[in-house]
Ligand SMILES: Nc1ncnc2c1ncn2[C@@H]1O[C@H](COP(=O)(O)OP(=O)(O)OP(=O)(O)O)[C@@H](O)[C@H]1O
């Protein structure tokens with residue numbers, strides 16, 4: 001949600017509850033992430049390049065997505081990024097209801 005606001009200018013959030021999970025989508029209308037770069041953005045300390053001639057936001061460590069994915073995985077969930085219908089980023093988070101689906105903490 002912070003990324004949608006900081007990098008994309010706004011966040012359009014939807015939560016759908018299914019029989020097994022909460023499915024959360026966060027979409028923005030910003031410059032997006034170049035195709036093929038989505039998974040790379042989850043690596044620690046990786047930040048995107050300027051898009052459309054705009055400089056990247058001056059703050060940020062490139063750790064947000066890595067930390068978010070780690071926490072979501074610990075709850076047995078998943079998070080992916082893709083292109084949204086408005087050209088920005090669409091982040092999809094799935095969190096299962098069943099706590100026994102949670103994975104063990106790394107290390
Ligand atoms: N909604 C988005 N729109 C455009 N680019 C995005 C979006 N979300 C993430 N990114 C790109 O992915 C990179 C990595 O995101 P990440 O959240 O890991 O780090 P960050 O936002 O730069 O810093 P921080 O550690 O403060 O979160 C960002 O620098 C940005 O280039």
Ligand SMILES: [Mg+2]
Pocket residue numbers: 002003060063064065
């Ligand atoms: Mg961030």
